[in-house]
Amino acid sequence: MAAVSLRDVSVSYGQRRAVDGITLQVRPGERVALVGPSGAGKSTLLGLCNGIVVPSSGEVQVLGSDPARASGRALKRLRRRIGTVHQQLHLIGPLRVVHNVNAGQLGRWGPWRALRSLIRPLQVDQARDALARMGIAGHLHSRTDRLSGGEQQRVALARVLVQDPELVLADEPVSSLDPARAEEVMRLLCGLLEESPRRRTLVVSLHDFDLAVRHCDRVVGLRHGRVVLDLPADEVDERARERLYELDPDR
Numbered sequence: 016m017a018a019v020s021l022r023d024v025s026v027s028y029g030q031r032r033a034v035d036g037i038t039l040q041v042r043p044g045e046r047v048a049l050v051g052p053s054g055a056g057k058s059t060l061l062g063l064c065n066g067i068v069v070p071s072s073g074e075v076q077v078l079g080s081d082p083a084r085a086s087g088r089a090l091k092r093l094r095r096r097i098g099t100v101h102q103q104l105h106l107i108g109p110l111r112v113v114h115n116v117n118a119g120q121l122g123r124w125g126p127w128r129a130l131r132s133l134i135r136p137l138q139v140d141q142a143r144d145a146l147a148r149m150g151i152a153g154h155l156h157s158r159t160d161r162l163s164g165g166e167q168q169r170v171a172l173a174r175v176l177v178q179d180p181e182l183v184l185a186d187e188p189v190s191s192l193d194p195a196r197a198e199e200v201m202r203l204l205c206g207l208l209e210e211s212p213r214r215r216t217l218v219v220s221l222h223d224f225d226l227a228v229r230h231c232d233r234v235v236g237l238r239h240g241r242v243v244l245d246l247p248a249d250e251v252d253e254r255a256r257e258r259l260y261e262l263d264p265d266r
């Protein structure tokens with residue numbers, strides 16, 4: 016079964032088609048980069064995968080469920096299996112790092128457990144272990160907003176690690192970073208996929224085409240809401256990149 020399956024999916028905002036008849040299958044364990052010019056539909060496609068965006072037509076299956084049709088409980092269960100990474104890290108600055116890492120557990124914990132953990136952190140060893148894997152074990156009890164931007168990025172990745180999702184959706188996770196740090200975050204993100212006995216699946220939107228080719232197995236290029244390139248990363252060449260990003264005289 017595919018981790019993500021889109022069949023002839025379109026999303027319209029008024030007259031504008033953000034996604035235009037996309038059919039795409041992502042196999043379990045695959046690392047797929049979504050690339051393409053601004054406005055091509057990358058974020059919309061990721062939104063379809065976690066049910067934030069509802070298709071105007073077509074069929075979406077993610078880990079065997081349709082996120083747009085799932086009931087409240089089923090959607091919650093599905094989202095527990097999906098980790099998300101954004102450019103904005105969504106960390107709570109004044110809290111200690113351990114609490115932000117434990118936020119990855121919230122889908123599993125009920126409200127009482129979550130509250131108890133805020134007073135006296137639970138599963139500290141797991142949080143410490145996740146931070147160690149991200150190379151910042153010593154910051155477990157630091158105030159999150161005292162950490163550097165790069166360290167905070169690692170906290171956000173450690174949060175995904177404790178969540179232990181089957182599928183990771185990352186929407187431009189490195190677009191505000193300098194090249195060296197972007198490379199590092201991609202390395203950590205891809206390393207995080209290997210931490211599970213069954214390799215996790217990644218769908219990541221990237222503005223940096225070279226980063227996509229270097230870190231992913233497959234590169235899917237979007238233009239005007241359509242897939243115009245879908246190749247294994249080692250088969251992507253300069254011409255494919257030029258065609259994807261060439262300026263469109265009609266628009």
Ligand SMILES: Nc1ncnc2c1ncn2[C@@H]1O[C@H](COP(=O)(O)OP(=O)(O)OP(=O)(O)O)[C@@H](O)[C@H]1O
Nearest residue numbers: 028031032033051052053054055056057058059060
């Ligand atoms: N909520 C919305 N309402 C109206 N139009 C939208 C909405 N979300 C996206 N769009 C439009 O849909 C198109 C695709 O947007 P989307 O954000 O998916 O592109 P993208 O490839 O992620 O772009 P970028 O690389 O700039 O983030 C754009 O033309 C955008 O303006």
